[in-house]
Amino acid sequence: xxxxxxxxxxLTGCASIERLPAVPLAMGQEIRPLDIPYARFYYDGDPxxxxxxxxxxxxxxxxxxxxxxxxSGARHAATFLAISGGGDDGxxxxxxxxxxxxxxxxxxxxxxxxxxxxxxxxxxxFLGPDYDHALKSVYTETAASDIxxxxxxxxxxxxxxxxxxxxxxxxxxxxxxxxxxxxRIAEEYExxxxxxxxxxxxxxxxxxxxxxxxxxxxxxxxxxxxxxEVLRAxxxxxxAFPPVxxxxxxDGKRYEEMHVDGGAMTQMFLYPPSLHLKKxxxxxxxxxxxxxxxxxxxxxxxxxxxxxxxxxxGQAIATMxxxxxxxxxxxxxxxxxxxxxxxxxxxxxxEFAVPYExxxxxxxxxxxxxxxxxKGVAGIDWHRQPPGYEK
Numbered sequence: 001x002x003x004x005x006x007x008x009x010x011l012t013g014c015a016s017i018e019r020l021p022a023v024p025l026a027m028g029q030e031i032r033p034l035d036i037p038y039a040r041f042y043y044d045g046d047p048x049x050x051x052x053x054x055x056x057x058x059x060x061x062x063x064x065x066x067x068x069x070x071x072s073g074a075r076h077a078a079t080f081l082a083i084s085g086g087g088d089d090g091x092x093x094x095x096x097x098x099x100x101x102x103x104x105x106x107x108x109x110x111x112x113x114x115x116x117x118x119x120x121x122x123x124x125x126f127l128g129p130d131y132d133h134a135l136k137s138v139y140t141e142t143a144a145s146d147i148x149x150x151x152x153x154x155x156x157x158x159x160x161x162x163x164x165x166x167x168x169x170x171x172x173x174x175x176x177x178x179x180x181x182x183x184r185i186a187e188e189y190e191x192x193x194x195x196x197x198x199x200x201x202x203x204x205x206x207x208x209x210x211x212x213x214x215x216x217x218x219x220x221x222x223x224x225x226x227x228x229e230v231l232r233a234x235x236x237x238x239x240a241f242p243p244v245x246x247x248x249x250x251d252g253k254r255y256e257e258m259h260v261d262g263g264a265m266t267q268m269f270l271y272p273p274s275l276h277l278k279k280x281x282x283x284x285x286x287x288x289x290x291x292x293x294x295x296x297x298x299x300x301x302x303x304x305x306x307x308x309x310x311x312x313x314g315q316a317i318a319t320m321x322x323x324x325x326x327x328x329x330x331x332x333x334x335x336x337x338x339x340x341x342x343x344x345x346x347x348x349x350x351e352f353a354v355p356y357e358x359x360x361x362x363x364x365x366x367x368x369x370x371x372x373x374x375k376g377v378a379g380i381d382w383h384r385q386p387p388g389y390e391k
Contacts, residue, residue: 019245019256019258020247020254020255020256021255021256022203022204022255022256022257022258023203023204023248023250023255023256023257025204025206027250028042028201028204028206029042029045029046030250031248031250033215033226033246033248034215034218034220034222034223034226035220036214036215036217036218036220036223037214038052038053038056038211038214039210039211039214039215039218040208040209040210040211041053041208041209041211041272042206042207042208042209043198043206043207043208043209043265043266043269043272044206044207044272044274045272045274047272047274047275047276050271050272050274050275051275051279051280053211054275054277054280054281055280055281057192057193057194058075058192058280058281059192060189060190060191060192061075061076061110061191061192061193062075062192063192064190064191064192074281074282074283074284075280075281075282075283075284076283076284076286077283077284077286077287077288077289078110078111078283078288078289079107079108079109079110079111079288079289079290079291080109080110080111080112080113080270080271080288080289080290080291080341081109081111081112081113081125081290081291081292081293082112082113082114082118082268082269082270082290082291082292082293082332083112083113083114083115083117083118083119083121083122083125083268083293083295084115084116084117084118084267084268084292084293084294084295084296084325084328085115085116085117085118085235085261085262085263085267085268085295085296085325086116086117086118086267086294086295086296087116087117087295087359087360088117088139088359088360088361088364088365088368089117089295089296089348089368090117090118090120090121090139090295091139091140091364091365091366091368091369091372092293092295092296092348092352092368092369092371092372093117093118093121093293093295093372094121094135094136094138094139094369094372095136095139095368095369095370095371095372095373095374095375095376096293096346096372096373096375096376096380097121097125097132097135097293097372097376098132098135098136098369098372098373098376099372099373099374099375099376099377099378100376100377100380101129101132101376102373102376102377103376103377103378103379103380106129107289108128108193109125109126109193109291110192110193110194111193111194111196111271112125112126112194112195112196113196113197113198113209113268113269113270113271114196114197114198114234115197115198115234115261115262115263115266115267115268115269116234116235116237116261116262116263116267117235117295118268118293118295119197119198119230119231119234119235119262120138120173120231120234120235121135121138121139122195122196122197123176123177123181123185123195123212123231124138124176126185126188126193126195127181127184127185127188131181134176136369137176138172138176139365139369140362140365140366140369141362142172142360142362142365143360143361143362144358144359144360144361145168146168146169146172146360147166147168147169147172147359147360148164148165148166148168148169148240148241149164149165149167149168163239163240163241164240164241164242165242166232166235166236166241166242169232169235169241170228170229170232173228173231173232174228177224177227177228177231179224182216182223182224182227183216185212185213185216186213186216186217188213189211189213189214189216189217190217193213194211194213195211195212195213196209196210196211196212196269196271197209197210197212197230197231197234197262198210198234198262198265198266198269199230199233199234199244199259199260199261199262200259200260200261200262200263200264200265201257201258201259202238202243202258202259202260202264203257203258205265206265207262207265207266207269208259209269209272210230212227212230215227215230229244229246230244230259232244233246233259233260233261234261234262235261236259236260236261237260237261237263238260238261238264241260241261243258243259243260244258244259244260245257245258245259246259263321263324266324266328267294267321267324267325267328268292268294268325268328268329268332269328269332270290270292270332270335270336271335273331273334273335276338276339277339277340277341278339278340287340287341287342288339288340288341288342289341289342289344290332290336290341290342290343290344291344291346291382292329292332292343292344292345292346293346293347294325294329294345294346294347294348295348296322296325296347296348297322297347297348297349297350298322298325298326298347298387299322299326300315300318300319300321300322301356303315326386326387329345329386329387330386330389333385333386333389343384343385344382344383344384345382345383345384345385345386346375346380346381346382346383347383347387348368352368352371354367354368354371
């Protein structure tokens with residue numbers, strides 16, 4: 001996949017598929033998909049809008065518990081779950097969550113966020129143990145042919161916008177994100193719980209965070225299709241997989257947005273740092289808690305790299321991706337330290353020594369799922385700081 005992405009870069013002059021004009025960044029804030037309030041926002045967007053959404057969520061949470069809006073002036077502590085990207089290494093996080101359920105102390109998360117493979121598992125993590133069967137199925141019964149088709153990747157790169165076709169992935173998402181699941185997500189959103197997924201608007205070079213619960217709650221018949229496309233976009237590796245093109249209209253003029261893998265900007269997120277939780281509303285005596293699952297190792301596995309253009313470029317991209325993920329762990333930590341949120345991190349460590357057999361290999365994913373499951377059922381040994389950091 002990395003090689004395919006690199007090929008797409010060096011062959012960009014060979015072909016181009018016609019498209020509508022991109023939305024200028026200055027107009028981006030005006031767009032409300034399907035006319036849904038709080039359907040999405042920029043990661044570096046207006047803090048006032050983020051605070052407004054946070055206060056609305058707190059009000060819904062209070063109403064769901066039967067509390068009056070002015071009960072104590074303090075909100076209940078929140079539990080966050082952030083799931084990173086990582087492709088088929090998402091089997092680690094899936095197994096961990098299912099094992100956590102079996103251990104007996106997995107909490108109900110108030111906020112669940114996901115990027116790339118994390119976006120695919122986030123809805124099931126959000127809906128709780130009742131959907132553990134779906135988590136297990138996606139990461140133990142799925143093969144590469146269920147994700148993409150690439151009969152002739154070089155030809156596809158030259159004549160199209162990617163090396164592979166992700167129609168199989170769209171079909172897989174559609175199978176699990178059915179109307180019943182959409183309804184359940186909407187019900188939980190009404191209780192003040194958030195399911196957030198990030199994509200990258202490649203035209204604007206900005207992270208876009210989608211409020212899946214708000215979209216699920218919409219009566220618009222196109223809401224389910226939008227959720228499916230957002231999940232597919234979040235996992236669409238640029239160059240390897242085709243971008244997801246979203247049509248929008250501003251002042252009567254049609255535009256087209258190009259959305260790709262959220263990992264193009266960041267490997268994981270908890271909430272935008274511009275949202276200062278202490279400025280939203282004070283909590284009760286109990287602290288907010290964040291659980292962070294990194295689906296992968298801290299560093300790219302050591303490898304003797306051939307003196308060959310594609311090999312060098314591919315390993316350099318893999319190295320940069322891993323480094324970006326490490327930066328995210330520190331960014332999240334700084335934000336939680338500022339806001340008084342308890343930080344808990346788990347990642348795939350060197351103890352797991354099974355060799356990688358290629359993208360979405362069933363045997364590899366099943367072994368990794370079981371490894372994560374054993375970690376979860378035994379009681380997760382969380383790291384309280386990012387790697388290499390000491391207070």
